[in-house]
Amino acid sequence: MSALESSPEESNSAVRPSGFARAASLVGLGIFSSRTVGLARDIITASLIGTTAAASAFSIAFTIPNLFRRLLGEGALAAGLVPFFAEELAKGNPRNAWSKAGKVLSVAALILLLLTLAGMLICWIGTGLTVPGTRLYMVFAYAFGLLAYMPMICLVGLSMGLLNACGHFFVPAFTPILLNASWILAGLLICPFLPKTPYHQAWGLVIGILAGGVIQLAVQIPILLKHGWRPRWEPHWRDPFVRNVFRLAAPAVIGLSVTQVNVVVDRTLAGYLSEYAASALFYAERLIYLPLGLVGTALGTVALPSMSRLFSKGDRTGMARIFERGLGLVLFWTLPAAVGLYWLGPEIVALIYEHGSFDQSSTAHVVWALRFYVPGLLAFSALKVIIPAFYAMKDTTTPVRVAWVALLLNLVLNLILMQWLEHGGLALATSVSAWV
Template sequence: SSAFVPVFMEVRTREGAEAGWHLASKVISLAAVVLVGFTLTGIGLTYLLQTGADSLNQRDLILSLTRIMLPYMILICLVALCMGILNSLHHFAIPAFTPSLLNVVWIITLLAVCPWLGDSLEEKIYGLAWGILVAGGLQLGLQIPILRRHGFRFRPSLNLRDPKVWRVLLLMGPASIGLAVTQINVMVNSLLAAWIGPWAPAALFYSERLLYFPQGILATAMSTVLLPVFSGQMARAQDQAMRHTMNHSLRVLWFVMTPAAIGLLVLARPIVQMLFEWGRFDRASTDLTTLALQCYAPGLIVFSLAKIFVPAFYARQDPRTPVKIGLLSVGINLILNLIFLFTLPLYWKHAGLAFSTVIAEGVNGVLLGRQVHRRIGSPGWKEIFSSGLRTLFASGVMALALVLSFSPLQKALAAMIRPEKIAQIVLVGLLVVIGILTYVAAAALLRSPELNELAMTVKKKLRRA
């Protein structure tokens, strides 16, 4: 999608809408054929690698689950292309919600479906795998009616001689690596966590699910929106507009993500308890997952930097710069991982892996910002940092309110509400409300312009509705 959108916007701007639709059909057709080929090959390999033993061992279980989930690769890649097209047409609502749909379906499947699928853990795991596939179908199904409403009619075409298709293909490799830096770092964390103990990958996995939910709602969605906006500005040679868009995006993203990160840091334990502490997920599991989540939480802020900066490079059809910086980030993450693995106590090692990623992503964001400054000029750093300090102070006030409210609320609800799980849900809900109200009040007292900008945006949406 990141390779396709800049070319799609350029073709649509210079040659018209119909030429853009033709390019979209060609790229979707090629992507579908390649992805189906990879999927069928992968499924075939799983059958060849299976042991064929009567009892299902761990290896066969993994291969069986892989067969179920491989088609999700087709669905999610087509979803990404469709989201890119819709954002290019300034239709943002459905694409913004789509990334979070996987997490929503995943959590619903885990909490509401898996407990009814049998007594064995294997049966429950199969339910979760099918839930992922269902989520992919829902994600794609949301896009299609909106695309048709905008006039897109898919016509299969495999014209590999089209130079525009080749431009997309040549941009695709570097673009994929540049955007996948966070995923690569997280994958490295998971692989190294397996050496710590079987509990470590699980603790990181659950904490990552909670981290990706707010990130998917805003940061990933905004990144997807910015790519077509930057691409359109680049096609019209509007560097000043590009800098203004980047300034506004950074301020708004930090205004939302900073309190989300600090709130996640403060409320990590009650959130983990509410969502996961039942069955085999005991108090020790909560402790381990909470620690990982608290180390990952600041990442909400630094992960957002790349989500703003990287689309600017792709809009300029320069994917190589973020790739070089991204590979450096992966190297830093790996070195820090190894340092923490050999120096931290056993039950802190997985937290060290999480914090390594936050540090590496911070370096990635700073270096990307420097290159943006060199390529298109300053996006207004003084205004951005001033806004960031106000946001940080308001978030600190919110954190203080949460810390002071937690213990009295927990004791009062424990005495009034049974069962305990309902009390946990009410506790987290009340704390979230207290946090939001305190943060908004503090931001208003500090006269944060981002608060007014968001309020105006909400009012416009309500008027349209």
Template sequence: MSLVRKFATVGGATLGSRVLGFARETLMAAALGTGPMADAFYAAFRFPNLFRRLFAEGAFNAAFVPLFAKEIEAGGIEGAKRFSEEVFGVLFSVLLLLTIAMELMMPLIVAWIIAPGFVGDTEKFDITVKLAVVMFPYLMCMSLTAMLSGMLNSLHHYFAAAVAPVFLNVMLIGALGLALWQGASPLDTAWYLSWGVLGAGLLQMAVLYAGVRHAGIRIGFRRPRMTPNVKRLLWLAFPAAVTGGITQINQIIGQMIASTKDGAISVLQYADRVYQLPLGVVGIAVGVVLLPELARALKGGQEREAGNLQNRSMEFVLFLTLPAAGALWVISDEIVRVLYERGAFGTETTAIVAGTLAIYGLGLPGFVMIKALNPGFFAREDTKTPMRITLLSVVLNCILAVTLFPLFHERGIATAEAVSGWVTALLLFVTLVRRGHWPLEKALAWRIARLLIATVVMAVALNYASLYLADRLAPTSPLYEQVLALGLLVAFAMVVYFSVAFLIGGADLGMLRRNLKRKAKAAPPEEGSAE
């Protein structure tokens, strides 16, 4: 299967999840707006999400995948099964103890980490604690799910792992639909959502376990033992966990600071959901597919192939995220109004969320570049270097967030995250180049410059087009007219961008197809693949 097809497989599944995520946030905005229950739910949900990124997705994509791939090459499926069972036994035991400890300490965690600003509001604080207690076991489910996803990705079964997040959005949409149908109070709605999160975690784990069984591996439970393989995994996983969770770390810092202002947490969440669409579809797809591909190329001594994979991935990333960043900057008001402005979500809230979204948009290429750059370290089993860079980024984010929040509120938090994201991407890139792990191409530099020109042309044209359709996009227009007008703006922007990009040489479809095409080598048979 070609690399571009693998990107499309993962990206397509992620796109489905993100579209459902929009539907979920639209219902959330109508049901809760930016009120206290929305703040309480998002604050409580952010914490298990942070740990999920730290101890699950980041750690296993960085550490587990290369080691699992090595076991497949050395001992075949049976060796990979033995390694998986060793890891599963240790992971399950550690997560169980962590979950119990966190549940008992939840009031202190909310007061000191999740939302210090809620301490003065007893009702809001108590509700946040209770919601977090219900949702925290989601971490255990998702950590085990991440391990199963890593196994499937290493076996070239990308679709099942990519589609699993859809179930979270389906469960939460069902919970919101039930709440709106019953006319439930904001508090009852928050409870429905919390139990929906826990149910989704269990469902995702079950789906991924079935996928692994379908791929030919049955995992049994082994007594936890610190075998050499498990020790190596943990040695690689800790710094990788910090690196993989950089976005969540910065967001939890922003949430801590934002909790001192009513509604600020909800504003950041609504803006975050919109820019997560291109970040997820492009960034996650590239990160998930590139790591095992790069690891296999390096294990086979194919340095030139590895360099080509990295350059083509960066080209693919910027080709799609630069126009997304330009569009988010120009029509953020229109996007937020059409998606959210109804029910408890008013015009004033639209302006605040749109301003925050525009700044997140400027940071989008940097956030996605991190996903494409980290595999250059992880595939070489180097997780410490990106961790050091990540820690510098976190310090920078803290300083900027504390400095800018009193002046610009939610926009200050978004600015801090965007700046730290770009700094991280640049430091990762420079480090790879200096070590000789990223061969620079003049052709790539010229293409990026031309893509920037195409993005500017598109942004200017989009600005004039939005003014032309202003009446159709006004809050007084029927919703179907607003949706149609926004769809026309997006289609117009795509036509302008791709036309200019191909016209001036920023992109060449034939070249992209030739350079991205790469058949998997030494891969197990794909019969019965989830794809």
């Protein structure tokens, strides 16, 4: 058994400060593998739908399940659950910890089911009120299909947070590869049998995403069982543990909601700018997510359970060491990546995306957005370590206050900068607000 994968009896040990970099390296390797496969996925996606109206509609619709994944999956709810779960593990009672976590999972599943049904109803009504073939119609249509992915990926995110708290990083780190692989297979095996229009090709990708959600959830279940989770339907709203988790998560939900509102605002304004703007932002973000995931996300994934455990034990010195180590690694790895993306952006975009429906004009649109995302890369990565530090201390209100300031600044800058820089202005506004 790897030193980074603990048994149920040892799961209260989590990750010691001395093993922080090693654990982050394992997570980073998983993210690197996923991002590498993700690049192949993006190449296929760009070849099939390019920067067309269907591509923009698809990218907008896909932000909906991703939004809730960040809120009720690996984001806010995990920020409320993991510190309490790690605290229970630190007490040496994993059975009790899993019992309480199971109740939270039950409540989360119920909420997600209700949200999914409500969202599908709205999308069904929306398709009836819009003209077929228009961008808005396609957004409603794709969102209707992708909403089924939402509960699966949110539960996957929560499961990954719990396994990380147990010191098991391998499976959670490599699970996202399954979504990308399913997406690629859909592009290669399903899309060729669909009509060749971008609208129909995107539906093949929707099928791949749904299959990927099922596979990711199925892979997590055996590992959860191995670590002590027992499937029970216990949506007990009034349980003290459940109430504490949701009480801690509530400010984080608000804070992350503000962050996601920024994304929705950017996509909406991009839709008004041009047919290609939203998809250009999407492809540029995919390139930014590669170093962001390898560095920021990897460090943040390991930092939250590690700092939560140390904080619950009163070891402020150990927690500070992990925090400082994380920020140091962010600075060391992110700066060279930012320089490389800025200067080699045109070559990178052309090499990865310029195939099929993605032509030279598409490359120019994506590079324009990428140039303005790059200045925010260091801030994006640092926040992946800074915010978990607040969550580990069970302080979810401070990030909310900062997020509100960033939202207002982003909105004002969007409206100003888009007048001169078009969709590049939206990217620059996001970068500037991240530094706040």
